[in-house]
Amino acid sequence: MTDPIMRADAVAYVVFARRDIATMVRFLEDFGFVDTRISLDQRRFLRGYGSQPYCVELIASDQDGFVGFGFTARSANDLERLAQATGATVEPHDAPGGGQRLRLHDPDGVRVDVVHGGAPVAPLPVREALSAVNTPTVARRINTPLRTELAPSPVFRIGHVVLQSTNFETTSSWYAQHLGVLPTDILSVADGSPALGFFRLDRGQEPTDHHSLAILAGPSPAMLHISTETIDLDAIGQGHQYLRGRGWSHHWGIGRHLLGSQIFDYWKDPVGDEWEHYADGDLMTADHPTGHDRLSRAGLWVWGDDLPESMRPPGPLPADAPPIARRIVDALLVPPRPWLP
Template sequence: MPQPVNPFADIAPITRADALAYVVLERRDVATQARFLHDFGFTAVEHSGPNVYFRGFGEQPYCVELIPSERDAFVGFGLVAVESGDLDRLGAAHGLAPAANSKPGGGRVLRLVDPNGYRVDLVHGFTPAKAHVPRSAIDNGNTPWAKKRVNDGVRAPLGPSPVRGLGHLVIQTPLFEQTVRWYMTNFGYLPSDLLQTASGVTGLGFFRFNRGDKPADHHALAIAFGPTPAILHISTETIDTDAVGQGQNYLRAQGWRHFWGIGRHILGSQIFDYWKDPAGDEWEHYADGDVMTADYPVGFHAFDRAGLWAWGDDLPASMRPAGPLPEAAPPVVREMVDALLAPPRPWLD
């Protein structure tokens, strides 16, 4: 592999978003999707109108908006601005004006469209929801060197994983560099880790919010090169590893379709568990993820699937390229597909 180079080091941001607020989905069967979200750990929000809203236990007024539709689709997502002037500054750069926000929480919203046609909102001034922490994290683990837990056991309740809110999104795009530059320019994302092929082409990037010396999650957005625009998964943060495990038990008991996990990622370090919703979209529970300040340097890694998780089962077949590629496929695409099809561990061939 050539000397790694950050192809996005020249980007000057217009604004710096601070948090992932919500996702917007169209659904043909809103009732079944709502039941899944409840079992996944969200709670319904009272609001008038045909659309349905769900929140976590954090301060975001809502995390998921369901729009009744004749199709199942990912519409887009919302980001939280640091200050009100960010909406005006970003709006001026695009010739747009912010508007009053009619969604739960109110405030103002500026609506953009990314290179893939996804709606991206920047919101500010909403009324925070009242947080309701369901339980404390279990952090009294015993090790061979320290026995914190004496005369006591670990008894995490069986039930939906309590989700604080949304953690990150992973989107696929055939317009990889254009999409990365669009998000970094408009919202100030910083690359945490870039996965590059043997010839030095970046095919997957993990991007965090720029909060200066305040830690931010390892990634709030991941962007992957792929043949068509798609949402690859929607991720939610829960309390601890036991919440991930008991949440899996509960979702299995309710009959939902398990997808991948439990395991631990390498880039981000999260304990993860993935599920499929009724429309086929992926949802992740995670706990114990890495956080970085703005001065954390960009990491460079081989573009393969071995680096995506440390332990647990291999990626499901549907997360890998279909292959084989047609002869006319560009060399860089062939390079990426071959890298992802290579067995990630000697015992996983």
């Protein structure tokens, strides 16, 4: 494979169009984001507890939808190289933090921004992870009861974005070529075709998440979920109770994933898009070898409830559905555990 044009450093933010901004802001605050109260040209911005100036941009619209997402680049040269390779223009980033931005679109039309030079914000104070865990053989927490707060799970940052694409190879190659993503795990269907790919950023020897982007082959382009990192299992558990108490729709979890190893919990926003809290995910360096396996429902989670019906492929598929979509349905229909249907 040829060298990528540049290697992205982090996922910066996600962008959604929403008819009802106020209700979406209420959900995101309950989910653990913080409203910046910055409003620019009908756009609202929410931040996390980390140093990104914002993590979610909401655009007032007469239609609900996923618009796209943004990556940070390590240098202004990266933006210049992307501009030369694509013909796109480097322009001022008209959003909190500022800096420079290049706007691309992936093969499915998803907006992909690459930003550099923005001013980071001071992280917000948050408790430490609960690392003083007592085990049968090691006493670490003595005379110190464990008390965590019933509160939103503090979201530090966007962890990953999962997209569905009608052309797995074209879309994954586009992200590899333009943003330097590396395949961490590739799952294939019965005929050997890749069906689900987990891609991480190439940060050399600096550890990075098991995946910042995942791509599922499917009958139509779609955004499947946005994942966010929080502190630990207790933050996920308390955030889960908090979201329940606020009346939002739970989707899947709490459980632990297999590929990426994250403890996870999925919720639906006011229009049904999926948002994941995670903690304790795998970190890899660039030299970690790519894993290859067969796609199965059993291979998506280690413990926790089975994949919800709505996350499984819809059936029956349209007559003109690509063969890969049928093979994915077949793979995901196999019961994941002996005691499950």
